[in-house]
Amino acid sequence: MTDGKKRSSRNAHDSKPGRDTKRGHAGARQGPRRGKRTKDQFKPAVRSRGAKVRESVARWLRAGHPWIFRDALLRPLDGVEPGALMAVADEDGNHLGYGLFEPEGAVALRMVSHEVDFRWDEDTMLARLRAAKAHRERYVDEGFAGASRLIHADGDGFPGLAVDRYGEFLLVYKYAAAVDAYLDQLLPLLEQEFAPGGIYLQDRTRSVSAEDSQKRPPAAHLAGKAAPPEFEVEEDGLRFLIDVTAPVSPGLFLDLREGRRMLERVAKGKRVLNLFSFTGALALRAVRGGAVDVTNVDAAARSHARCRQNLAASNMDPEACEALTGDVFKHLERFRQRERSFDLVVVDPPPFSTVKGSTFSALEHWNQLAEAIVRVVEPGGEILAVANAASLTEEEFLGAIGEGSQAAGRSARVIAECGLPPDFPVLAAFPEGKYLKVKLLTV
Incomplete structure (x- = not known):
């Protein structure tokens, strides 16, 4: 399973989100907790061509959630041009703001302002x-x-x-x-x-x-x-080769910067296994952090070639990392059979991937991946686990890791965590926007 094919859902904006009544968004049944609203806090602004939503959705919009799902609209929006600016109101006609119309997909309107008088110019x-x-x-x-x-x-x-x-x-x-x-x-x-x-x-x-x-x-x-x-x-003194014309990824995922920094802080003196290694950005951090051994596993040989180029560009030995090509699960099983273990396993899998008929889905297979990883981690060793799918909740992510660890006869504890860096700001009332989850666990 190649990391080179993996970031198709790298953030919340990549996916076509569906309705999830358990989570807080503008298509959910329950809104956020709030205090009493004053009578004239929101001015009526009923428009004949505007959109109306039920009160539970209106509460999330007032809190700042930016999406209105199509099934949350009280009436269909027909004959509207893509990107048209539309007024949004609650059931009583109280003005909630303005959204840009989306003709297809689960999201019908993307909020652009909560002002009464607004121009998108x-x-x-x-x-x-x-x-x-x-x-x-x-x-x-x-x-x-x-x-x-x-x-x-x-x-x-x-x-x-x-x-x-x-x-x-x-x-x-x-x-x-x-x-x-x-x-x-x-x-x-x-x-x-x-x-x-x-x-x-x-x-x-x-x-x-x-x-x-x-x-x-x-x-x-x-x-x-x-x-x-x-x-x-350049990132923190390391150099990476970039192709901005690439169809999917230019070669460096900016959102994982804090996770890379975390890895560099804990890598000293450790044997590191880097799964779904892609262009080696995490591997370079481990090498510079003082790891005694770094092994990269990726399905694409070209990913290993780019890692060697990045090492050389950063004035490090281009052969500093062992490069293994193929399916991650098969390599983990070989490590287990040969009793080869690691002090620290780094795993940043794709939301989905298919390699030679073997399919991985982050929503369905994280527990199996965690079980296979735990079996090759030294007692007291660590796992740096990354989830980048918006549809995988933190509860599901940690639950899958716990389930897999227990199946392997071990237990995993979270000892540190991080998320998106400050150049990826997320609205407070937008849980889907916090798509990236990075957990450092001890096993």
Whole structure:
């Protein structure tokens, strides 16, 4: 199972979310706890072409949840253009804000404002862009300024869109058809505020499966000069080769930065097994952190080749890591049979993957993966486990690890954890937005 095919659902915006009545979102049955609402806290703003939602959904919208699911609407929205700005009200006609219409998928409206009088125009976008820029200047340190997220969708007030900086190039991710209604206005503002060498667009409006990742076209060139086939970016003094034209991943997942830093802090003196190793970003941290041995496992030989390139670019021995190609489960079973064990296992699996007829799904198979891992961990050893699927809740994630550990006759305890870095801000009332879960466990 290759990490090279895996990040199709790297964040909450990648997936086509369904209705989940157990979790807090704008399609759920129960809203957040709240105090008593005053009579004129929300002004009536009934519009003939506006959308209406029931009160349980309205409570989540007032709390700041950015999505309205199609089955939460009190009446269908027919004849509306993608990206159209629509007023949203509760059952009594109290104005809740404005959303951008999405013609397909589970999400019907993406909230863009809670104001009574609002214009989704260049002035608004520029103000939000500058606020996002100021946030990064405050919270993003120079150690990774050349590779960071500049716009994180709803967290920065741009529904369905994210923008990453890789060196002098910007990579725009489009997660919703509604983005087409404002992208042309946003592009010159990105050029004005960030002065990139060039801008590329990756279309994520259709969920990526492991099977079709190779069929996807390269990222589209939108503005500026063309990017070279590969170039280097820096993160905390390490160098990584990037391809911003790649169909799925440019080669470095910016959201896992805090997890990489955690690994480097605990790797000293340990034998490390790195599963689903992809381009080796975690492996480089383990090597620099003082690991005595690092073994990478990935289904794609090209991932190991890129890891060696990244090691060399970072002035480390390109052969510092043992490279094993093939299915993770088969390699884990071989380790068990040969009684080969590790002090620290790093595992960042795909939400789904298929390798030679063997299918892995994070929603269904994390317990089996945890069991296989625990069997090759030294007593008192550690696991750095990463879940990046929005649809896998923290409870399900930890429950699967616990179940797998017990099946292997061991117990796992969480001793540290982290999530998204500060350039990936998430609205407080948006639990789906906290898609990344990184747990350090001792076994």
